[in-house]
Amino acid sequence: AQSVSQHNHHVILSEAASLELGCNYSYGGTVNLFWYVQYPGQHLQLLLKYFSGDPLVKGIKGFEAEFIKSKFSFNLRKPSVQWSDTAEYFCAVGGSQGNLIFGKGTKLSVKP
Amino acid sequence: KAGVTQTPRYLIKTRGQQVTLSCSPISGHRSVSWYQQTPGQGLQFLFEYFSETQRNKGNFPGRFSGRQFSNSRSEMNVSTLELGDSALYLCASSLLWTGASSMNTEAFFGQGTRLTVV
Numbered sequence: 231a232q233s234v235s236q237h238n239h240h241v242i243l244s245e246a247a248s249l250e251l252g253c254n255y256s257y258g259g260t261v262n263l264f265w266y267v268q269y270p271g272q273h274l275q276l277l278l279k280y281f282s283g284d285p286l287v288k289g290i291k292g293f294e295a296e297f298i299k300s301k302f303s304f305n306l307r308k309p310s311v312q313w314s315d316t317a318e319y320f321c322a323v324g325g326s327q328g329n330l331i332f333g334k335g336t337k338l339s340v341k342p
Numbered sequence: 343k344a345g346v347t348q349t350p351r352y353l354i355k356t357r358g359q360q361v362t363l364s365c366s367p368i369s370g371h372r373s374v375s376w377y378q379q380t381p382g383q384g385l386q387f388l389f390e391y392f393s394e395t396q397r398n399k400g401n402f403p404g405r406f407s408g409r410q411f412s413n414s415r416s417e418m419n420v421s422t423l424e425l426g427d428s429a430l431y432l433c434a435s436s437l438l439w440t441g442a443s444s445m446n447t448e449a450f451f452g453q454g455t456r457l458t459v460v
Contacts, residue, residue: 276450
C-alpha cells in the first residue's frame with residue numbers, strides 16, 4: 231500500500247534559520263507529490279507540487295522542494311524562515327486512484 | 343473566485359445520532375473528496391464523488407456515506423455516531439475526477455467541519 235512518512239513531528243526554529251522537512255513515500259509508479267500547509271485556524275493550502283520535469287520545484291512564500299526518485303524523497307526547504315511560517319506542513323502523494331495520501335504532518339514553530 | 347465552503351463549521355452530537363455535513367466546491371469544479379483529520383491518524387481519505395457518482399472510497403465503515411448533487415455540491419453522512427468519529431472533516435474540490443488523469447490530483451480544501459461526539 232502507498233504511504234508517506236514525515237520524519238519530524240515537531241520542529242522548532244528561530245527566525246532566519248534554514249528549514250528542511252523530510253518526506254519519503256512508498257510507491258513504485260509515477261508519482262504526483264505535494265506539500266500542503268495548514269496555518270492555525272485556516273484551511274489546508276497548497277505550497278507546491280511536482281508532477282514531472284525539473285525535480286526542483288519552487289512554490290509560494292519562498293518554499294521549494296526537491297524530488298529525488300532514487301531516494302523516494304520529496305523534502306521541503308526554505309533558506310530563511312519567518313515567524314509567520316509557524317504552521318503544520320503535510321506531504322502528500324497522489325494515489326493510484328487519484329486520492330491524496332498524506333503524511334502525519336510536521337508542526338513547525340518559529341521563535342521570533 | 344470563492345473557495346470551498348463547508349457547513350457547519352462546528353457541530354456537537356451525541357453518540358448514536360447521525361450527522362450530515364455539507365460541502366460546496368469551487369465554481370466549475372466537479373470533483374469533491376472528503377477527508378477525516380484526527381491527531382492520531384492524520385488525514386485519511388473517505389471518498390470522492392464526481393458527476394454524482396462515487397468514484398473512489400477509503401477504508402471507512404459503511405456508517406460513512408456521501409452523495410453529490412447535480413450542481414456538484416456534496417454531503418457526507420455519518421450514522422450511529424461513535425466517540426471516535428470526533429474529528430475535523432475536510433472537503434476538497436478538484437476540477438475533474440482525480441483518478442482520470444494524474445494531472446488532476448491538485449485539490450483545494452475547505453476549512454472543515456469540526457465534529458465533536460459526546
